[in-house]
Amino acid sequence: MVETRYVEIPPPTGPLDLTRPHFVGICGAGMSALARLLAGRGAQVSGSDVNTGEVAAQLEAAGCRVRAGHDAANVAGASVVVWSSVIDAANPEIVAARAAGVAVAHRSHVMAQLVAEADRSVVVSGTHGKSTATAMLAVAVGHLNPSWAAGAAPVGSVNGQAGSGLLIAEGDESDRSVSLYRPDVAVVLNADDDHPETFSGTADVVGTLTDFAIQARTLVACADDAGAREVTDRVRSHGDTKVVTFGESADATVRLLSATPTVAGGSTVTVLDPRGVRVSWTVCSPGRPAVLTSLAAYAAGRVLGEAPQVLAAGLSGFAGVRRRMQLLGAVEGVRVVDSFAHHPAAIVADIAAARELTGGRVLVAFEPCGATRVRVLGERMGAALAAADEVVLLPVRDAVPTAAGAVSGQGIGHAAVSAGVRVHSVGGLDQAAGVLAALARPGDVVLTMGVGEVAGLGALLLEPSARPLAAA
Structure with missing residues (x-):
């Protein structure tokens, strides 16, 4: 998420009826992933957007009904109307739903419910790299057929799917809604002074990500990022959440030993696993952020109990994320x-x-x-x-x-x-x-x-x- 309007997200009022959800702005990055996930679970998904095109066509192919433009008539029959932080409260579909007594929920309320209902869950947060880490982890544990939702699509694919009871999701910090999630595994990639429409600076972002992380059973965090380290220190002082770190730092749980550029433009990555073995894989994208993001996916996969070589093979097959x-x-x-x-x-x-x-x-x-x-x-x-x-x-x-x-x-x-x-x-x-x-x-x-x-x-x-x- 780049920039939202500052909004106050009301707390959830109770379980949502997700059998017939209608998404206002369904073609947005996060909304389309959530719509796709619910459609794959059997929901009758509808939605509207002023910007339709390739995403709308993909959603229609996934079983969603998409309408161009916003109109009060579009919410007829919906069990819940879902909005995101870029949607104005005066949107005619929001107004019509409230007038008709239809539940209106922020998209984070929907995701929070799905996280709570999942057999196991991982939510990936941070200022940069969330979409890539979410998709990387989903591919790395692809043999488990996870349910997943990200804010961007892998190359040649889409940005989410319904699968097993394991849910891997991207958690958006831009409107503070990430703190609504209660995952088994919380991933914090980094914390920077982003989203000035919402936050007063890095310390404010760190506070929100800490509120999120302390609600998880396990925190997976970057040992090389100052903001993520601050989150880690605060979580450790809380005492109830297990901490696993990744990075080049000598004390990282999953420690980067080397990242050697490849002829193809990526890197061959070698890490020291917590059990003392060296594990290597290939990252297709250039740059250190791609390397660290792959470490985050590997570390989270290990927390889920997956074998090092299985994760390495999955990460090596990851084709990158669009844009x-x-x-x-x-x-x-x-x-x-x-x-x-x-x-x-x-x-x-x-x-x-x-x-x-x-x-x-x-x-x-x-x-x-x-x-x-x-x-x-x-x-x-x-x-x-x-x-x-x-x-x-x-x-x-x-x-x-x-x-x-x-x-x-x-x-x-x-x-x-x-x-x-x-x-x-x-x-x-x-x-x-x-x-x-x-x-x-x-x-x-x-x-x-x-x-x-x-x-x-x-x-x-x-x-x-x-x-x-x-x-x-």
Whole structure:
């Protein structure tokens, strides 16, 4: 989740009737996964969204009924109407449901109920990497046919499924709803000063993730991240939750011994298992975040009782997640990689990961998202972008309206230039593609980075009918 409006999520009022759920905004990343999971369990799922397309078609194929646009008539017959934090309370479907006496529940209430009902459950949290870790773990224990739901889809697949009584789910911290979950295993990947529309800083994020972690039987946390270590220290002082750590730190329960880059652009990872044996697997994506995320999945799998070699084989077969350092293709020796990074820490990490792919330059096309985020973190975003060789800066995408109004990316650009990188400000994707075509040369990596329309830039660069890179 990138930026939500600040909302107060009311506590659950009791068990929800999930036989005929209706999702307002069903094509959203988290909502679509939850809808898919419920449909696979036999529920009659319906939903609506103003943005339909590939996701809507996939949901229809999974048995969901999807309507374009929001209309009060869409909630007829629903047993519960589900909303997320990007949905306005004045949405006609929410208003109609309340008027008709139909239960209205935040999506976290639904997930919390599913977690509570599961035979075993793992909820993955943290500021960065949740979707990847959730999908990695689901693939690593795929022989168990787990039920799972993530905020992004693995390459060539979808973002969740119904399966066995083991549930693996992504827990969203952006609206504090992660603290509603009571899993058997809580995973905390990291804790950073994200979501300024909700949190006052890193300490506030740490507090919410601690509230979540102390409710689990076991906490799996990164030993190398300062925020996650603070969560771990607080949980240990609580005394009731077992702690398993992972990372390069000497005291980590699952300790990283080496991560060697592969010719294909990933890494061969070797860890020291808690039982003293060395275990290795291959991670297909470049960069240290991908390595640490695989350690999180391995550590959680060990807590579930799975054998080291079974987990290693599963992790080696993981094909990556869409928009998470995903190689889209290459033209004339220029590789195009898609990145979801939108926080300064993630921007730095993904540019560093891109450098593992080439001895040439890294050109970044960045689309900032969220007015509040840009106001608070914009200068840091610009400084982070300076790790690239050239930056193409797209306009700020306003994820949700704010009382303070829209904001420009000018501060990001100024900060990037001050940090020593050349910035090319553009008005849209077509212009960005043209600038990149003029800049790129064989051996370069073009990194399309951000949350919104920039996701379509790679297709513009690689589309056979256009191929601007080839024309440069």
